[in-house]
Amino acid sequence: MKIAFLTDSGTGKSIQEMKDHGIFSLPLQIMIENQNYLDIEECSINDILTNLKKEKVIKTSLPPLGIIEETISHIKEEGYTHIVAVPMSKGLSGTYDAIEMIANQLEMPITMIDTYVAAYVQEHIILYLKQFTDQGGSLDEALSNIQSTIESCNTILIPDDLSHLKRSGRLTTFAATLASFLKIKPILSLNKSTLGKVDVVDKVRTLSKAMDLAVEKMKKDFVDKSYKVFIAHVDAMESAIILKEKILHMFHDLKVEIIELYAPIAVHTGIGCIGIQYFKPAK
Structure with a gap:
C-alpha cells in the first residue's frame, strides 16, 4: 500500500513547507471584504493583522473544491493507493467533509482523522504519521499511537x-x-x-x-x-x-x-x- 499524507494550512505551514516533508497540503481560504485569498500562499498573518486593525470584515472558508479535486486526482495519478488526511477540526471547518466526499467520488480509499483542533497539534500528528510509517511502522499502529495526543x-x-x-x-x-x-x-x-x-x-x-x-x-x-x-x-x-x-x-x-x-x-x-x-x- 502506497500512502499519501494530506493536510491543510490549519497547520500554519505553506504547501511547500509540507511538501518538503513529503506531505500534500491544501490552502484554506481567507476572505477580506469579499475578496478571496489562499491562506499563507496569498495572505500572510501580517496581512490579517493589518486588515483586522482597519476593522475590515474577514472570514475563512475551506480550500477551493477545485484544488481539493486536483490534489486528490494528482495523488491518484502518482500511484498512491490510499490517503491519510489530517485536516483542521471538523467542528471548525468544512474541509474534513469536502476531502472525504471528493476522495469517495474519485474512488480513492481514504482514512480521515479528526484532531478536534488545529495549529501545532494538527502539524504534529500528520508529521508523526508520515515519519512513523516511513520508518517501517504500520499505519494501524501509528493511528493507535496518536490517540493519546488527541485525547x-x-x-x-x-x-x-x-x-x-x-x-x-x-x-x-x-x-x-x-x-x-x-x-x-x-x-x-x-x-x-x-x-x-x-x-x-x-x-x-x-x-x-x-x-x-x-x-x-x-x-x-x-x-x-x-x-x-x-x-x-x-x-x-x-x-x-x-x-x-x-x-x-x-x-x-x-x-x-x-x-x-x-x-x-x-x-x-x-x-x-x-x-x-x-x-x-x-x-
Whole structure:
C-alpha cells in the first residue's frame, strides 16, 4: 500500500513547507471584504493583522473544491493507493467533509482523522504519521499511537476584543455588546469533548483572572513535563510573556514556546487574543 499524507494550512505551514516533508497540503481560504485569498500562499498573518486593525470584515472558508479535486486526482495519478488526511477540526471547518466526499467520488480509499483542533497539534500528528510509517511502522499502529495526543490535547483561547467574533459571525451582536458593556472576558476552549467546536468554559472580568483560570485548567488536566505547551497570540506578545511566567510559576519543569496564532483562527478571535495549546506527543 502506497500512502499519501494530506493536510491543510490549519497547520500554519505553506504547501511547500509540507511538501518538503513529503506531505500534500491544501490552502484554506481567507476572505477580506469579499475578496478571496489562499491562506499563507496569498495572505500572510501580517496581512490579517493589518486588515483586522482597519476593522475590515474577514472570514475563512475551506480550500477551493477545485484544488481539493486536483490534489486528490494528482495523488491518484502518482500511484498512491490510499490517503491519510489530517485536516483542521471538523467542528471548525468544512474541509474534513469536502476531502472525504471528493476522495469517495474519485474512488480513492481514504482514512480521515479528526484532531478536534488545529495549529501545532494538527502539524504534529500528520508529521508523526508520515515519519512513523516511513520508518517501517504500520499505519494501524501509528493511528493507535496518536490517540493519546488527541485525547490529551486542549486549546484555550482568551479573546481581548469580542467585536472580531461578532464581525466574523461567531458571536451575536447582542452577546458581544453585552459582554463588552459588562467588561466580561470569555474563556474559550476546543478539544475532543467539545467535538472540535469553540465552547465558552468560563467568564471573568480581567485578563489576569482569565490567565489564572487557564493555568488552573492545565493543573486539573495533570499537565506535566511530558506535554508540549504552546502559547499563541495575535499581536499580543506582552500578554503572552505574562502568561508564560504564570505557567512556569505553576509548572517549573515545563518547556513553553510562544508562537503567533495561525491566521484561520486569528481571523475570528481578533487582535489581543492569547491562547494555550497543550498535548502529549505521540511516541
